[in-house]
Amino acid sequence: MTNPLPIKWQVPSRSGSTQPNSGKRQETDIRNHEVLDKGVLLLKDNPKEQNGGFENYETTIEESLFGYPERQIESVSSNASIFFDLRWFRFLESLDLSHVVGGDVTFRYVVVTYRGNGQLAAICPFLVCRNPNIYFLYSMDKYFFLNWAEEASRVDPEGAGRYRILVWLTRLYRALIQAAGVRTDGWILAVSPLSHRGGIAIDPSISSEQSRKITHLVVERLKEQGRQETMPVCFFGIEERQSQLRSSLCEEDFQELFLVYDHAIPVSNLETMDEYLQRFRSSGRRLLRKEMTAPSDNGIRFESVHDLSLYRSEIAECYARTYNRYGSEHFHHCEMFWDKLGRYLYPNAEAVIAFEQDRVLGFSLLLGKKDLWFYRVGRCYDAVSKRAAVYFNLAFYEPLKRARVQSYGKIWLGAGASETKGRRGGISHALYSHVWFPRKRERLLLLPYLENFSKISRTTQSKASCPSSYLHQDQIVSDG
Numbered sequence: 001m002t003n004p005l006p007i008k009w010q011v012p013s014r015s016g017s018t019q020p021n022s023g024k025r026q027e028t029d030i031r032n033h034e035v036l037d038k039g040v041l042l043l044k045d046n047p048k049e050q051n052g053g054f055e056n057y058e059t060t061i062e063e064s065l066f067g068y069p070e071r072q073i074e075s076v077s078s079n080a081s082i083f084f085d086l087r088w089f090r091f092l093e094s095l096d097l098s099h100v101v102g103g104d105v106t107f108r109y110v111v112v113t114y115r116g117n118g119q120l121a122a123i124c125p126f127l128v129c130r131n132p133n134i135y136f137l138y139s140m141d142k143y144f145f146l147n148w149a150e151e152a153s154r155v156d157p158e159g160a161g162r163y164r165i166l167v168w169l170t171r172l173y174r175a176l177i178q179a180a181g182v183r184t185d186g187w188i189l190a191v192s193p194l195s196h197r198g199g200i201a202i203d204p205s206i207s208s209e210q211s212r213k214i215t216h217l218v219v220e221r222l223k224e225q226g227r228q229e230t231m232p233v234c235f236f237g238i239e240e241r242q243s244q245l246r247s248s249l250c251e252e253d254f255q256e257l258f259l260v261y262d263h264a265i266p267v268s269n270l271e272t273m274d275e276y277l278q279r280f281r282s283s284g285r286r287l288l289r290k291e292m293t294a295p296s297d298n299g300i301r302f303e304s305v306h307d308l309s310l311y312r313s314e315i316a317e318c319y320a321r322t323y324n325r326y327g328s329e330h331f332h333h334c335e336m337f338w339d340k341l342g343r344y345l346y347p348n349a350e351a352v353i354a355f356e357q358d359r360v361l362g363f364s365l366l367l368g369k370k371d372l373w374f375y376r377v378g379r380c381y382d383a384v385s386k387r388a389a390v391y392f393n394l395a396f397y398e399p400l401k402r403a404r405v406q407s408y409g410k411i412w413l414g415a416g417a418s419e420t421k422g423r424r425g426g427i428s429h430a431l432y433s434h435v436w437f438p439r440k441r442e443r444l445l446l447l448p449y450l451e452n453f454s455k456i457s458r459t460t461q462s463k464a465s466c467p468s469s470y471l472h473q474d475q476i477v478s479d480g
Helices: 030-036 072-075 086-093 097-101 141-148 150-156 157-179 207-230 243-250 273-277 282-296 306-324 335-344 381-389 390-403 417-422 439-445 445-463
Strands: 058-061 105-114 119-130 187-190 234-241 255-266 302-303 349-356 358-371 371-379 411-412 427-436
Touching: 058 207, 072 086, 072 119, 086 105, 086 119, 086 335, 086 411, 097 105, 097 150, 097 335, 105 207, 119 207, 119 358, 141 150, 157 445, 187 207, 187 349, 187 427, 207 234, 207 243, 234 255, 255 417, 255 445, 273 282, 273 390, 282 390, 302 306, 306 335, 306 349, 306 358, 335 349, 349 371, 349 390, 358 381, 358 390, 371 390, 381 390, 390 411, 417 427, 417 439, 417 445, 427 445, 439 445
Parallel strands: 187 234, 371 411
Antiparallel strands: 058 105, 105 119, 119 187, 234 427, 255 411, 255 427, 302 349, 349 358, 358 371
16 A cells, blocks of 8 residues: 655745644644744853853754654654654644643644754654643643542552542642642643653764763753743653663753553564463463454454554544543544544554454554554443453454564553553553753742652552563563
8 A cells, every 4th residue: 555645845944834734833822932933042152062062053943843854854763763753743743732632732842953054963842731631641730639549549449548538638738839839730741742752862873972962952942941931841751761861861950750650562582472472371371362262253353454544433433432431531533533643654553453244343553663552442342342352352462463573672552451461461661751840949849749749659550560470480571
């Protein structure tokens, strides 16, 4: 299948004002432009930074990457995940992100270029989040104060009574610090939108020393944005293995906070499903084999689809059915979302669809680049789906089959449902947030609370993320 939406070469002005495939930018409020489009931060005017070689680079805030050559974007992001890929950025720019996340957000990039020739050196996507009612992991207020008890009770039901007391205490503390002028209603979130990964994509040909300098420039640009907005800056979803970025952020006065455990199945050397099964003890293998054969025993088949427009209404319905079961705290995806996702990310996106004859029972959306990402899932909840173990095949065994023919390092399964994922080979990996506050008031009154919250959150999630007894001990390798 040819790419149904080829990416076009366009070279408008570097202001980022050209927005193909998107009309939403006209709706951006005037204050966004006044703050975000300040122009170029000329670091050569700072003599301290000249001594470190910073004068070789220039940083700008951009609302689009359409003004930069595609080959340069691809080069900068070549070692990064799918969430820093050119096609992913094009996809994001085609969406009304405020609708998807449930509130006002502004999407921008910090772009670093060589001062001499203007060539791209680094890209850091970020969101300015001004509405505390957005998706809870993107909302400082919800995540740290309002919604965590519900999540904690779900993960640790035995502690539900204790969490109710903590809810009362945290809401009281929130009211007190807000009365003292502390803001919890927004922040600048360095994240690739619609993912749980943040960071900086830096040209892999750049040396480690220069990468640190570029990281410093990006951080300083975001700090400047934070001072203008009087908002905290947060690098969101940083993996344990990103040691250089984590140490650089700590050196820049960011506080590292535990965020969540993600889960991944290592597949770099996987050639057969039997090799996968040999990772488990005999009791685990029996369960997994039973789940693998259940679909065929019940007349269920799976098909891989790249053109998501063919089934966008069924996919949208299954997605809404599944995520609405767990409340309203999820991204909102209409039918057009799936259509665009398939077109922009072709061939890196595919839907695995479960059929009972011609009836769609469910789907999983997989994104592939270096690692394979189990990105979205939706399904029916009838007796047939349960008997045929449709969910387990969509989430684990069908992605594993694809990993056998592609050179992926891991299959990322996402956070939550730790016991279910652990029983099928998922290993926990810690993700972190790194937070910086522009005002002393927040550092004194809010940061100690966030540090304690992080410790409690890690302890609570660790109970649910213990390695599964189904796995042989030599298969348990966790970085979290």
